[in-house]
Each structure stands twice: as structure tokens, then as C-alpha cells.
Amino acid sequence: MKIKIQRYGTDFEIKEYEVDLQDATLLAVLNEIKTTQDASLTYASGCRSSVCGSCSVRVNGKEVLACGYKVKEGDLIEALRNVPLIRDLVVDMDKALSFNAKAKAWQSFVSKDVSLSQDDEKRNELQSDCILCGSCYSACPVYTVNEEFLGPFSLTRVWKYVSDARENAPQEKIETIQTNGVWDCTLCNECTLVCPQNISSKADIEKLRSKSVIAGYSDPNFASFGGGFGFDGSPIF
Amino acid sequence: MKSDVLVIGAGGAGLVAALKAHEAGAKVRVLCKEYPTRSQTSMAQGGINAALANVSEDSVEAHVQNTLKSAHGIANEEAVRLLCESAPEAVAWLDSIGVCFSRTKDAKIAQRTLGGASAPRACYAQDYTGLKILHTLYDRCLACGVEILNERYLLDFITNTSQTQEVFVSGASVLNIRTGEVEIYESASVIVATGGYSRIYEKHSTNATGSTGDGIAAAVRGGARLSDMEFIQFHPTALKGSSILISESARGAGGYLLNSKGERFTNELAPRDEVARAINDEMQKGEEVFLDIRHLGEEFIDEELPQERKLAKLYENIDPVYELIPVKPVAHYTMGGIEVGIDSQTKVRGLYAVGECANHRVHGANRLGGNSLLELIVFGKQAGENAAKYSKNFKPGTDLTLQTTDLLAEIQEFTDEINFYEKREFIGNLFYEKVGITREGKGLESALEEVITIHKELALMGPKDKSKIYNTNLVEFIEFKNTLELAEIILTCAIKRAESRGAHFRSDNRVQNDELYKVHSIAYKEDNAYGVKYED
Numbered sequence: 001m002k003i004k005i006q007r008y009g010t011d012f013e014i015k016e017y018e019v020d021l022q023d024a025t026l027l028a029v030l031n032e033i034k035t036t037q038d039a040s041l042t043y044a045s046g047c048r049s050s051v052c053g054s055c056s057v058r059v060n061g062k063e064v065l066a067c068g069y070k071v072k073e074g075d076l077i078e079a080l081r082n083v084p085l086i087r088d089l090v091v092d093m094d095k096a097l098s099f100n101a102k103a104k105a106w107q108s109f110v111s112k113d114v115s116l117s118q119d120d121e122k123r124n125e126l127q128s129d130c131i132l133c134g135s136c137y138s139a140c141p142v143y144t145v146n147e148e149f150l151g152p153f154s155l156t157r158v159w160k161y162v163s164d165a166r167e168n169a170p171q172e173k174i175e176t177i178q179t180n181g182v183w184d185c186t187l188c189n190e191c192t193l194v195c196p197q198n199i200s201s202k203a204d205i206e207k208l209r210s211k212s213v214i215a216g217y218s219d220p221n222f223a224s225f226g227g228g229f230g231f232d233g234s235p236i237f
Numbered sequence: 238m239k240s241d242v243l244v245i246g247a248g249g250a251g252l253v254a255a256l257k258a259h260e261a262g263a264k265v266r267v268l269c270k271e272y273p274t275r276s277q278t279s280m281a282q283g284g285i286n287a288a289l290a291n292v293s294e295d296s297v298e299a300h301v302q303n304t305l306k307s308a309h310g311i312a313n314e315e316a317v318r319l320l321c322e323s324a325p326e327a328v329a330w331l332d333s334i335g336v337c338f339s340r341t342k343d344a345k346i347a348q349r350t351l352g353g354a355s356a357p358r359a360c361y362a363q364d365y366t367g368l369k370i371l372h373t374l375y376d377r378c379l380a381c382g383v384e385i386l387n388e389r390y391l392l393d394f395i396t397n398t399s400q401t402q403e404v405f406v407s408g409a410s411v412l413n414i415r416t417g418e419v420e421i422y423e424s425a426s427v428i429v430a431t432g433g434y435s436r437i438y439e440k441h442s443t444n445a446t447g448s449t450g451d452g453i454a455a456a457v458r459g460g461a462r463l464s465d466m467e468f469i470q471f472h473p474t475a476l477k478g479s480s481i482l483i484s485e486s487a488r489g490a491g492g493y494l495l496n497s498k499g500e501r502f503t504n505e506l507a508p509r510d511e512v513a514r515a516i517n518d519e520m521q522k523g524e525e526v527f528l529d530i531r532h533l534g535e536e537f538i539d540e541e542l543p544q545e546r547k548l549a550k551l552y553e554n555i556d557p558v559y560e561l562i563p564v565k566p567v568a569h570y571t572m573g574g575i576e577v578g579i580d581s582q583t584k585v586r587g588l589y590a591v592g593e594c595a596n597h598r599v600h601g602a603n604r605l606g607g608n609s610l611l612e613l614i615v616f617g618k619q620a621g622e623n624a625a626k627y628s629k630n631f632k633p634g635t636d637l638t639l640q641t642t643d644l645l646a647e648i649q650e651f652t653d654e655i656n657f658y659e660k661r662e663f664i665g666n667l668f669y670e671k672v673g674i675t676r677e678g679k680g681l682e683s684a685l686e687e688v689i690t691i692h693k694e695l696a697l698m699g700p701k702d703k704s705k706i707y708n709t710n711l712v713e714f715i716e717f718k719n720t721l722e723l724a725e726i727i728l729t730c731a732i733k734r735a736e737s738r739g740a741h742f743r744s745d746n747r748v749q750n751d752e753l754y755k756v757h758s759i760a761y762k763e764d765n766a767y768g769v770k771y772e773d
Contacts, residue, residue, distance in 0.1 A: 009704070009706055009707070010702075010704050010706075023554075025551075034658075034709075034710075035656075035658035035659075035662075036656075036658070039658075039700065039701035039702045039710045040701070040702040040704065040710065042707055042708075042709050043709075044271070044275075044709075045446055046271065046275045046279075046445040046446060046447060047275075047277075047279060047280050047445045048445070048446075048479070048481065049280065049481045049482070049544075049548055050547070050548070050551075051279045051280055051365070051368050051544070052274070052275040052276070052279045052280070052445060053274060053275060053279075054271060054272075054275045068551060086415055086706065086707050087706050087707040090707055090709075092415070093272060093387075094387060097272070100376070100379055101379045104380075105376060105379070106335070106376040106377060106379055106380035107334060107335040107376070107377075107380070108380075110333045110334055111333055112329070112333050114333075115344045115345075116338075116340055116344060117340060117344040118340045118341070118342060118344070120340070120344075121337060121338070121339060121340045124337065125337060125363070128337040128362070128365075128369050128372070129365060129368075130372070131274070131279070131368065132272075132274045132372070157376070161335065161376075164335060164337075166332075166333070166335055167335075
């Protein structure tokens with residue numbers, strides 16, 4: 001089977017590799033290439049079981065975890081987008097991850113003796129499945145117009161804490177995400193389509209918008225005349 | 238800039254230690270080989286033990302007794318008591334910072350039964366317990382502003398000797414993977430939290446690729462001692478083709494183990510060493526072994542074991558709701574590690590160790606499921622607080638030298654005539670066969686000879702890739718070098734221990750011999766050579 005890999009750093013070309021593996025994950029194929037054909041091929045990996053979020057790449061333009069994707073003949077493998085490229089398939093996630101801190105994606109206070117029901121726990125069970133693989137961040141079109149957008153995974157994380165019965169200062173969190181946050185999203189749903197954990201950041205952002213409206217905030221794109229961007233990312237005049 | 242406490246490794250143990258040192262007022266810096274949320278802790282599935290009695294009757298004493306029994310005589314009861322007594326508080330703390338534990342109908346933290354436990358004691362978050370704990374700890378570190386530097390790979394600890402001839406730590410040298418430069422981090426105290434060494438078994442391990450014992454190898458090079466390195470736990474149920482873990486909670490919930498004839502052959506909820514051996518015996522007879530959870534039903538599996546279903550489909554092309562899961566035992570957790578006192582300090586002053594890389598003598602010869610996540614929280618707290626306290630009172634007295642050996646320059650001279658990846662795979666197979674679930678004196682001796690031969694050939698290997706930027710070929714070579722150093726120590730310990738105890742099962746010495754071997758093996762470096770001896 002032949003696959004193509006976009007190299008960057010020491011090589012800058014699309015390189016073709018041939019491997020003799022059947023029904024193999026992309027990670028198994030990358031490992032085979034690295035250990036037997038080309039030791040310089042660079043990628044990140046960890047758990048091989050889709051929980052550590054190390055090995056997200058793009059296959060034919062779509063974000064996947066290399067350990068969770070079965071390779072097909074002729075696949076083109078590329079690094080994630082919207083993040084600085086370091087080498088081959090490895091990107092620098094520092095800035096993307098820094099949006100978690102900017103969005104204050106944590107529980108505001110240590111809260112003792114708050115009793116959670118099954119329903120309370122179910123409310124954000126899905127959001128707490130996030131593995132921070134960055135697939136949603138790479139798929140998000142907002143970054144082409146706003147590099148400071150807090151982004152899908154950070155906003156999902158904010159929803160996780162805002163919706164938690166143990167969070168006693170949700171209003172502060174809602175305030176934090178008014179700038180470069182919920183209103184910058186175009187609701188295009190690309191993040192949902194690529195999430196390996198079936199999380200929909202778009203849906204979480206919509207819920208945060210509702211919370212924002214209840215808290216008295218409004219969509220700045222409609223509040224001011226002649227500013228902002230439409231839902232498809234195009235400027236509104 | 239200098240730190241008071243330098244934490245190396247950002248899995249559960251490292252992050253708890255960092256948080257607690259920060260709370261104690263220390264200037265903390267965390268260095269991490271990858272990114273914190275990519276650590277091995279993310280793979281822990283089953284749960285974290287605490288005798289909360291939320292589901293049925295339980296007691297701290299029962300937790301202590303279960304742990305001691307599984308440890309086969311070589312746990313330190315004082316440390317085990319500290320672990321089990323601190324457990325309810327540890328879980329309450331995790332709950333208070335936002336960990337999404339599964340709940341019971343009456344709004345308590347849900348608990349389930351794991352092997353060797355007399356009650357449902359493991360608190361869990363579906364089968365994503367480690368993932369959810371790790372991510373919440375990471376968020377807490379961000380909330381507290383703890384400095385975390387990603388993609389810094391430990392090379393060596395830097396030590397100095399005091400006027401009273403005591404060796405103390407002064408920092409660490411690391412490879413900045415992104416730039417290829419060696420960086421020196423000076424610190425009054427250092428906490429090692431770099432994880433275990435199961436990846437010696439390469440593809441015969443459930444672990445992430447980074448579990449190569451880097452901190453343990455660096456610690457023994459730096460003057461610390463290792464103990465009980467021969468005790469390596471094999472998890473009974475990994476997927477047959479890929480060694481991916483299927484959680485013990487599948488058996489805790491009522492899953493059966495079956496052979497090719499469809500017969501049950503063992504108590505599925507015995508401690509892991511016993512179940513792994515029972516499976517191994519079946520396989521030796523030519524049987525295939527399967528985990529059967531079909532009778533638990535789709536609703537239960539999707540609610541409590543969603544990850545298991547996903548992984549079985551992906552890696553074995555089977556759906557456990559309708560089909561049997563083919564399994565085999567593989568290396569999962571290393572009980573041995575850096576010797577620490579009950580205060581988490583190593584023999585090197587100011588150097589603390591915590592988590593799987595450390596040996597707090599709570600697991601003894603065989604760890605119970607649910608006790609490793611617990612260990613991270615209980616001893617992580619203690620290591621963080623103690624390192625902070627130590628650094629406050631630390632006065633070097635003399636000028637520190639921050640000299641390190643230039644490992645990278647040395648490796649540049651290596652000739653790359655032999656592909657080290659082939660040798661890495663060879664050692665993995667060798668260990669699975671000869672240093673696996675059952676061991677035998679002659680096999681261990683021959684394995685040691687093989688390892689020594691390969692170790693001597695190291696200069697004929699080396700990285701093929703010579704570039705500076707993000708050279709994973711180089712990092713993997715240094716990891717391989719670390720595992721080779723540990724492989725020699727493990728084999729020497731395993732040869733010396735001519736008895737069977739817990740996870741160390743000798744087919745040529747099948748009984749536990751308390752008269753000779755109810756002791757800890759201690760490995761140390763002296764005059765550039767490793768030695769092994771026994772101590773109580």
C-alpha cells in the first residue's frame with residue numbers, strides 16, 4: 001500500500017512511502033516507516049488507544065487520530081492547521097492550549113461538600129471526555145480571520161465547568177468568553193465533524209450563547225452597525 | 238531562572254506534587270517530555286480506591302488488608318496504612334476540584350469492584366477515570382499559574398557533594414526536543430514523576446510509548462537506589478493483537494474469562510498476578526483466551542465501559558456486545574522503582590520521587606487495581622509539600638557546579654551500523670518470553686547475556702537522523718539506552734530471587750520462601766558498575 005506524507009523541516013516535499021501492512025492504523029504505518037524505512041519521519045504518538053490526543057493529523061484534509069484511523073491506498077497525510085509547524089507532522093500546541101487559561105477553563109474555587117446527582121454528572125460527562133487532541137482547533141475556519149479566538153476545545157471546557165453544579169462563579173466565566181469567544185464562532189460545525197470523542201463544541205458554544213443572553217450580554221455583531229462577521233465568516237458591511 | 242521545586246514529569250503524580258508545592262509557597266517549575274494531558278495517567282481506566290462504603294459495606298482496615306495480602310509480604314505496612322487512610326480525603330479533594338466521577342442514584346460517588354478487593358471500592362468516571370483526573374489536575378495547575386514547559390526530555394540529574402560528604406541534587410539537564418539544545422534547570426529540590434518502565438516489553442505492553450523508565454535510569458546514575466525492580470505486573474486482559482488494555486472493571490462488572498472450548502477456568506476477580514498466570518497456563522496448553530461481557534448487555538456496556546467497546550471494534554474488529562474479546566496478558570505496571578522513604582525522598586538529598594517511577598513499598602510484589610491512581614494523589618501531595626519544605630531550608634553552603642556529561646556529543650560519535658529499532662523489538666520479545674509471567678533461572682541468565690551483548694554494541698547503533706529540530710529518532714534512542722540499563726538491573730534482581738512471590742513467578746522455584754527472600758532487592762551504582770543486594 002502507498003501513502004503520501006507532507007514533510008516539513010528537513011524535507012519540504014510530499015513523500016510517498018510503500019508499506020506492506022493490512023488493515024493497519026495510520027499510527028502502525030507511521031511506526032513501520034520510521035523503524036524500517038525512514039528514521040527521520042517525525043510525528044507524535046503516545047497511548048495508541050485514542051485517549052492521549054498526541055497523534056492527531058489530517059488525512060486527505062480531514063482531522064483524525066492516527067491511532068484510530070485505518071489507512072487506505074493513496075491517503076495524503078498532513079499536519080494540523082492553525083498551529084505552528086515544527087517538523088513533518090508535529091505541531092506546536094502551546095498557543096492553542098494557552099486559550100484554556102485565557103478562557104479560565106477551570107473551576108473557580110475548590111468547592112467542598114457539594115453533592116452531585118446522576119443528572120448533574122451526566123450534564124457534562126461528554127465534555128469531560130475531551131482529550132485535547134486539537135482536531136477541532138485545526139478544523140476551525142475562524143482562525144483565518146481571528147487568531148485570538150478562544151476556540152472550540154477551550155469553549156467546550158468552559159461549558160464543562162459552567163454547567164457543573166460545583167462551579168459557584170459561572171457569571172465570571174460567561175464574562176470572560178464575550179471577547180474572542182462565543183460570538184466569534186460561525187456555527188459552521190466543522191469542529192463537531194472531526195471530534196474523535198463525539199463532542200460538539202458548536203453545540204456547547206450555542207449553550208454558552210444562551211447563558212450569555214440570559215446574563216444580559218448580546219451578540220456584538222448585531223449590536224453595532226457596520227462591524228463584525230457573519231455566520232459564514234464573511235465581513236458584514 | 239532558578240526554581241525551588243523542579244518537577245520532572247506531568248502525569249497525575251507530577252501535577253499533584255506541583256500543585257501542593259505551589260500551595261506551600263514554593264516557586265515551582267514543571268518539565269514534561271510531551272504535554273501533561275498526553276501522560277500515561279490518561280490511560281488509567283478502572284478507578285481509584287477509597288473505602289467510602291458508598292455502595293456496600295467497607296472499611297479502611299479491609300483496604301489495608303487487601304493491599305497487604307496482594308503485596309505478598311514485601312509491602313511496608315506503615316506506608317500502606319498511610320495510603321489507605323488518606324484515600325477518602327484524596328477522593329474528596331479530587332471531587333472538590335471538579336473531577337467528574339460517576340454517581341450513584343443517591344448522589345454519592347459510584348464505586349465498583351476490582352480484582353483482589355473485598356468490596357466495591359474503586360471510584361470511577363466511566364472507564365475514563367485517569368483521563369478525567371489528569372485533565373482536571375491540569376486545569377487546576379492553569380488556575381494556579383504553575384509554570385509548565387512542554388517537550389523537555391530529562392537527560393540527567395545534577396548533583397553536588399556537601400562538606401559532610403552527602404550527595405544532594407542541584408537541578409537537571411534536559412533536551413529541549415523542539416530546538417535540540419541541552420538546557421540546565423537549577424533547583425533546590427527536584428521531584429521525579431516520570432512513570433514506569435513497562436515499555437521494555439515494547440509491543441507486549443499496555444503502556445504508552447513513553448514509559449521507558451527515564452527518571453529511574455537517571456536516578457540510579459545520579460546516586461539514588463532502586464528497589465524491587467524484578468516485580469512487573471502483567472495485566473490479564475489486553476487485546477490479543479494490539480496489547481491495548483481492556484479494563485479490569487469489565488471483569489468487576491461480571492465479565493467471564495473463557496478458553497477455546499468456551500469454559501471458565503479461573504476466578505476472574507483474583508489479584509492480577511493469579512489471573513495472568515491462569516490465562517498463561519491456558520495459552521501454554523494451546524487454548525485461546527477470551528473475555529466475555531455479552532451478558533452485561535449493550536446499555537450497561539455503553540454506560541460503564543464505552544471505551545472498551547470502541548477499542549475492541551477498532552483493534553480486533555469485534556463488537557463485545559455480541560462477540561467474545563480475544564485477550565492475552567501483557568506488561569502493565571512496574572512495582573519496582575526509585576527507593577524512597579515514607580517522606581518520598583530518595584537517597585540523594587532533595588531528590589524526591591513519586592508515582593510509578595517511585596517505590597513507596599505499598600504495592601509489594603503485586604499491585605491491586607485502583608491503588609495506582611490513589612498513590613499519585615496521596616504521595617504526590619506529600620512529595621510536593623516535603624520538597625517545598627526542604628527547599629525553604631536549603632542552603633548549599635558551597636558554590637554549586639552545574640556540570641553534566643555531554644551525552645549528546647557522545648551519541649553523535651555512534652556509528653549507526655545496527656538499527657536500534659530492531660534491537661528494541663528483540664529485547665521486547667526476549668523480555669516477554671524470558672522475563673514474563675513465568676520465569677526460569679536459565680532463561681533469565683541467557684536473557685542477561687543477550688542484554689549485555691546488545692548494551693556493548695550501543696556505540697554501533699545511535700540515531701540515523703542527525704538533525705537538531707525535533708529529533709524523535711534521537712529521543713527514542715536515549716529511551717532505548719535507559720531501558721537497556723534498567724533491563725540489566727531487572728534481570729540481575731530476577732535471577733537472584735530464586736523463589737515465587739506475587740508477579741515474580743519462577744517455574745524452577747514455585748514457592749514463596751520467606752526465610753530467604755522476604756526482603757527488598759536494592760540496586761545501586763558504585764564505581765561505574767551496578768550492584769544488587771537485599772535489605773529488609
